[in-house]
Amino acid sequence: MNEILRAIYSSIIDGEQKVTTAKVQEALDQGTEPSAILNEGMVAAMAEVGKLFEEGEYFVPEMLVAARAMQSGLAMLKPYLVKADVKSSGKVVAGTVKGDLHDIGKNLVCMMLEGSAFEVIDLGSDVDPDKFVEAVHQTNADIVAMSALLTTTMPNMKVTIEALKAAGLRDKVKVLVGGAPLTQQYANEIGADGYAPDASRAVATAKSLIAA
Amino acid sequence: MFAAAISLDITPEMVLRGQGANPAIITNRKPVLLENAERAIQEGMALLSPKIIERTIEVIKISHDRIYLENNLLIENRFITRELSSAGRISFIICTIGSAIEEKVSALYRSDPVLSLAFDGFGTAAIEALAAFACETVRIRAKEEDLCISIPYSPGMIEWPLEKGQNQIFSILQPDPLVVRLTPSFQMIPKKSMSMIIGIGTGFNHNDRQTCDFCAARQTCRYRLNRD
Missing domain, CATH: 3.40.50.280 (Cobalamin-binding domain)
Structure with missing residues (x-):
């Protein structure tokens, strides 16, 4: 995972909404594939959040904070995903x-x-x-x-x-x-x-x- | 109904626990959640409309599965009969904080789900504090007569089916439907409401049982884990 995707990944796990949107924009500006931003940065981060919750490490409001950060990033990414014809799960x-x-x-x-x-x-x-x-x-x-x-x-x-x-x-x-x-x-x-x-x-x- | 002079002391820790979080851990890790809890308290207190509907009824006779009460009232459930076998009186209670908090939770959900959950946690903390206040009021009254009280039992506990318990409590208390009512599936409206019964008598020992011991979700409940 490259540096920008890792930054997106970390910002979602930490629930840092503003950092997530800034880093998604940065990744797009750098020409990173929207599908890579989605899957390697964002979906991977939410999978980790889910794992932390299952392990009893994360609590419900932390999952929500992470999901909120994810959704902000996703809203920004959506037009690019549509353009690139990236399918939903x-x-x-x-x-x-x-x-x-x-x-x-x-x-x-x-x-x-x-x-x-x-x-x-x-x-x-x-x-x-x-x-x-x-x-x-x-x-x-x-x-x-x-x-x-x-x-x-x-x-x-x-x-x-x-x-x-x-x-x-x-x-x-x-x-x-x-x-x-x-x-x-x-x-x-x-x-x-x-x-x-x-x-x-x-x-x-x-x-x-x-x-x- | 006693609604006057109910003062609920809600702390941010209670609000965080009401969201299923451990306050000691989450306060340092996600300060924003503490800020949200404090905001929910600040804005939420004015939205509370706490009401307690209570009636204490004399026990006439107890069989293996029935408690016969004065005025030809009856509780029919083997678990409750067993738990309250030493009760001379039973207190029936419904508490509610009103519907304004849940309306706030719904209104916030789309725009700010994290704050919405904080308000829900505040509502949970408030109804729990109100129920504790009701129990304490019954305990103090009992103590004046050298009596003690049981733990509270609520419909939906493992051996007290929701539909039967809610019907029994609501038929005895007959609350004003504008204050609290039951849906056809026996859910209370407002949602942040609690119904319970408490035995009053001698021989109740709180050391050997807790309400959570009889909850269907006792194995998995994160709320309970973070309260213990």
Whole structure:
């Protein structure tokens, strides 16, 4: 990794938003490939942030600070990525399921996915199964990511999966689930393709689902 | 309902813990997060509308899975019955800080998610402080009669299903829906609200149990790790 990419990488891990945007601009001015800035500098940094979180070294607000720095850099980089026809890691429709108003965890997952170059369509909280179906249909998403924080609302994940089946979309989209009361076993029972216990592992699981 | 004279003392450390962070570590590593916590306190205090709805009810009889209360009220749950088997009275409590903080959190999320999380952490710290204030009020009243109190138990704990517990507490307290209400999935609105019951009697020993011991997320909860 060259010096400028290393500077971008470090600024994101440290959550230094202004440094990130300055260094991304500097890298572009130097003629660095947008894809290299994205993948070697930014996505690699967010992967490291996720790893630090999984290890218990980083805390939730630090992940957000890093994701904010990443997003600032990404906003600057986006026109160049479009011009260079650099593809996203995949398209994710995300939301907290019907009846559940919690959104902090889902928001964190969305930010981490964006930090890993996924295109995220955030449907918000209390999302009706039909709204998930409509969004998948309209966006041709690769993944539906659902969150639930309550035992009383997590059955709506299965309802949503059934709605995707009924709409003939289930084979076209992977389903990723997460949230405090969920387990891998529950994810298996409802027919989800992936389960993640936290935002960092949601990214890793999303990547593996895309690769599968 | 006692709403008057509730003074909540919220520190930046509490706000950082409310975000799932260890204050001792993060304060040095990311000073901006401490600044955000201080700002959330400064701006957030005026947005609090703390209210505690409480009612203490005499226990008439206890079976293996039911607590019969005065006025033909009933708690039906084996776990709660076991935990409160030495209660002579039970205090039912709902606390809320109102909805202004969560509105602030939502409004900030798109423009500044980091500050938004700080306000959410402030809300978490505030509702926890309010619940602690409510528990302490019940404890002081009990102590005047040489009684002690149990730890608080909340619906959603491992052996007390959310839907059953919330229905029991809300049917007994019947709070004004403009203050706090339940959604069809038994979530409280405002979100920064807590419901709980506390046993009052003799023989409760706080040394052998903590509320977190009965939480479904006790193995993975970072909030708990950073509080311990």
